[in-house]
Amino acid sequence: SKQIELASRPDGEPTEANFKQTVVEIPPIADGEFLVKNEWMSVDPYMRGRMKAGDSYVPAFSIDQPLEGGCIGKVVESRHTSFKEGDYVLGTLGWREYWTSTGEGVTPISSDLAPVQAYLGVLGMTGMTAWVGLNRIANLSNNSTVFVSAASGAVGSVACQIAKAKDCRVIGSAGQPSKIEWLSGKIGIDAVINYKETDDLTAALREHAPDGIDVYFDNVGGDHLEAALEVMNDFGCCVECGMISTYNATEPPAAPRNLFKVVSKRIRMQGFIVRDHMSDQEEFTREMVSLIKSDKVVWEESIVSGLENAPAAFIGLFSGDNLGKQLVRID
Ligand code: NDP
Numbered sequence: 001s002k003q004i005e006l007a008s009r010p011d012g013e014p015t016e017a018n019f020k021q022t023v024v025e026i027p028p029i030a031d032g033e034f035l036v037k038n039e040w041m042s043v044d045p046y047m048r049g050r051m052k053a054g055d056s057y058v059p060a061f062s063i064d065q066p067l068e069g070g071c072i073g074k075v076v077e078s079r080h081t082s083f084k085e086g087d088y089v090l091g092t093l094g095w096r097e098y099w100t101s102t103g104e105g106v107t108p109i110s111s112d113l114a115p116v117q118a119y120l121g122v123l124g125m126t127g128m129t130a131w132v133g134l135n136r137i138a139n140l141s142n143n144s145t146v147f148v149s150a151a152s153g154a155v156g157s158v159a160c161q162i163a164k165a166k167d168c169r170v171i172g173s174a175g176q177p178s179k180i181e182w183l184s185g186k187i188g189i190d191a192v193i194n195y196k197e198t199d200d201l202t203a204a205l206r207e208h209a210p211d212g213i214d215v216y217f218d219n220v221g222g223d224h225l226e227a228a229l230e231v232m233n234d235f236g237c238c239v240e241c242g243m244i245s246t247y248n249a250t251e252p253p254a255a256p257r258n259l260f261k262v263v264s265k266r267i268r269m270q271g272f273i274v275r276d277h278m279s280d281q282e283e284f285t286r287e288m289v290s291l292i293k294s295d296k297v298v299w300e301e302s303i304v305s306g307l308e309n310a311p312a313a314f315i316g317l318f319s320g321d322n323l324g325k326q327l328v329r330i331d
Pocket of ligand 1: 241
């Protein structure tokens with residue numbers, strides 16, 4: 001079975017040299033086990049944190065060991081009573097072709113509602129992150145003004161649509177003309193800022209939110225957070241989901257320089273990790289299914305083929321190669 005291992009820890013931007021492909025033998029399965037062949041795997045910005053030395057809220061990846069992450073595969077052999085050959089399952093052992101399991105931490109999935117890979121995106125971890133951030137952290141009320149950074153990404157694009165479904169005014173930011181077009185056209189948000197073509201993000205945000213913003217869904221940190229604090233209304237909320245602009249930093253980031261605005265504007269700023277909210281998963285799924293069925297949530301996938309191209313797909317997240325959820329199809 002082919003697998004991708006961490007060859008070295010990135011210093012700044014990750015490169016292909018930080019990864020290596022190896023081949024390992026999979027031992028025969030025992031009673032109570034089943035064998036899965038991965039068909040899809042997810043690459044996610046949080047994996048950059050796991051490539052650093054030292055555990056954060058998730059353990060660090062080890063050098064010369066395979067990476068891990070969300071994946072969807074088919075059971076190809078089973079000696080387990082509840083997982084049968086041909087079943088699709090969601091697991092956490094991406095970055096490899098095959099894995100053996102006793103079923104712990106593995107979720108059966110069906111393609112009745114959406115293609116199976118949607119359980120790595122809109123119906124999975126990234127969709128739920130958007131939902132938790134707005135419903136559990138921001139307690140978003142109807143008709144608020146919401147700013148979402150990395151708005152065309154997996155989490156951001158779902159956050160934009162959940163907010164639109166609550167009749168909010170939604171302003172997004174993204175880094176490419178094609179993404180701007182998709183967000184204002186297909187996704188239908190109210191205004192989009194191309195942050196790469198703006199030298200004053202605060203001015204751009206203020207222009208689109210003359211009455212201020214009530215909620216900032218932060219995927220980016222740095223200058224985006226600084227602009228959001230500047231334009232935030234009193235008693236507004238910053239949902240701290242991620243800060244991708246800092247993940248490859250070799251020096252601590254300078255912005256936000258205006259953190260005192262949290263005090264003067266009585267801003268509530270709260271970070272969260274989606275994994276802490278798994279007890280809400282049923283409610284999330286019910287609501288997301290209903291949003292999908294009523295066409296209030298649509299999604300896009302960027303697909304790279306071949307396990308050997310997973311490192312490139314991961315690296316591409318930091319240059320914005322993806323529109324919507326970045327996936328790797330394992331042939
Ligand atoms: P995305 O699909 O949004 O992919 C990353 C996107 O970020 C890129 O497409 C790129 O879009 C943008 N980006 C990359 N570098 C920068 C930069 N320096 N400045 C501004 N934008 C940048 O990834 P996800 O949806 O999976 O993740 C989005 C965020 O959510 C991340 O910060 C991630 O860590 C966080 N997250 C948090 C979770 C939690 O539990 N708290 C769970 C899951 C994700 P563009 O072309 O617009 O630059």
